[in-house]
Amino acid sequence: MPPIRTLVLDSFLLRTVDIAGVDPKQLHALSVGVRWPHRVPDWRTLLAAGRGIAAVDEIGRAVGSAMWFPYSDGFATIGMVITSPRLQAHGAGRWLMDEVLAAAGPRAFGLNATREAHRLYQSLGFVDEATLYQRQGRALPPEDAPLPPGATLRAAEPADLDALVRLDARAFGAPRPALLAHLLAAGAGTVLARAGRIEAYALRRPFGRGQVVGPLVAACDADAIAVGRPHVEAQAGRFLRLDTRQADGPFAAFLARSGLAVFDTLTTMSLGRSWPAPAPDGPVSYALASQALN
Numbered sequence: 001m002p003p004i005r006t007l008v009l010d011s012f013l014l015r016t017v018d019i020a021g022v023d024p025k026q027l028h029a030l031s032v033g034v035r036w037p038h039r040v041p042d043w044r045t046l047l048a049a050g051r052g053i054a055a056v057d058e059i060g061r062a063v064g065s066a067m068w069f070p071y072s073d074g075f076a077t078i079g080m081v082i083t084s085p086r087l088q089a090h091g092a093g094r095w096l097m098d099e100v101l102a103a104a105g106p107r108a109f110g111l112n113a114t115r116e117a118h119r120l121y122q123s124l125g126f127v128d129e130a131t132l133y134q135r136q137g138r139a140l141p142p143e144d145a146p147l148p149p150g151a152t153l154r155a156a157e158p159a160d161l162d163a164l165v166r167l168d169a170r171a172f173g174a175p176r177p178a179l180l181a182h183l184l185a186a187g188a189g190t191v192l193a194r195a196g197r198i199e200a201y202a203l204r205r206p207f208g209r210g211q212v213v214g215p216l217v218a219a220c221d222a223d224a225i226a227v228g229r230p231h232v233e234a235q236a237g238r239f240l241r242l243d244t245r246q247a248d249g250p251f252a253a254f255l256a257r258s259g260l261a262v263f264d265t266l267t268t269m270s271l272g273r274s275w276p277a278p279a280p281d282g283p284v285s286y287a288l289a290s291q292a293l294n
């Protein structure tokens with residue numbers, strides 16, 4: 001008779017720590033493990049913009065994460081919710097979410113749910129708000145097109161920050177000065193002005209496999225295309241990504257012609273109340289800074 005052997009499977013002792021103290025290289029290993037494209041600098045951007053917790057195992061490896069990004073006393077977004085594949089479906093995701101909601105609350109929350117996470121968030125009381133389209137691909141050189149009537153286009157400058165924050169706040173529903181300062185410095189931007197007043201902007205920075213365009217804020221599709229086009233042109237032949245809630249219409253068609261196909265769809269969800277309300281008849285968010293930041 002063969003000797004009896006024993007094996008204990010799926011027994012993990014985890015503890016939560018402040019994510020600020022975790023080596024971004026460890027967090028990078030965690031996100032690579034679920035096939036997310038974030039690089040170490042992308043994690044650094046997120047760590048600078050928000051707060052969060054990591055779950056670490058007995059030997060100090062990061063095996064889970066969850067972050068929140070406070071935009072006002074009453075509202076935060078949640079993102080970077082990850083559990084390592086060997087842990088999944090054992091309750092760690094729910095535990096991390098419970099910890100984050102307790103640490104960040106009481107306030108309302110918004111997030112963009114992957115298909116894998118949708119059920120988890122639903123069971124925590126989050127409700128569906130909108131669909132988010134993750135579009136990406138090898139950018140194609142855009143066709144020439146005249147600027148919209150009365151508009152001029154130029155590169156964004158550091159001195160534009162205050163104007164961008166005001167415009168962005170009307171579209172997003174809350175001011176994001178520190179985030180926009182960081183993103184403006186991290187890459188390239190374009191602004192569209194009429195009579196000297198900035199009415200649309202788009203920022204682009206390195207992210208994941210290439211570059212990402214976002215935030216992009218404009219009052220109409222024509223203005224959104226005008227500030228987006230220089231970024232597609234600059235990145236032609238290379239990987240470009242843009243996350244948008246525009247399902248169809250001229251802007252979505254422009255993205256399709258630019259080589260940015262829909263790679264994935266996510267569900268924008270809220271807990272507590274709806275997302276901050278954009279100004280009525282004001283500018284609209286055409287591209288997110290990122291899925292976690294919005």
Ligand SMILES: CC(C)(COP(=O)(O)OP(=O)(O)OC[C@H]1O[C@@H](n2cnc3c(N)ncnc32)[C@H](O)[C@@H]1OP(=O)(O)O)[C@@H](O)C(=O)NCCC(=O)NCCS
Pocket residue numbers: 034080081082083084087088089090091092093094095112113114115116117119120123
């Ligand atoms: C989403 C994720 C964090 C869930 O973590 P987890 O440790 O598996 O979560 P839990 O074990 O606590 O499960 C939570 C719920 O989701 C369900 N679930 C877990 N994995 C699932 C899957 N692949 N498909 C469908 N449901 C799933 C569980 O059954 C559970 O439902 P229940 O509460 O009704 O029983 C994890 O799968 C993950 O890291 N995925 C990749 C990254 C990602 O998509 N993150 C979400 C960003 S919005």
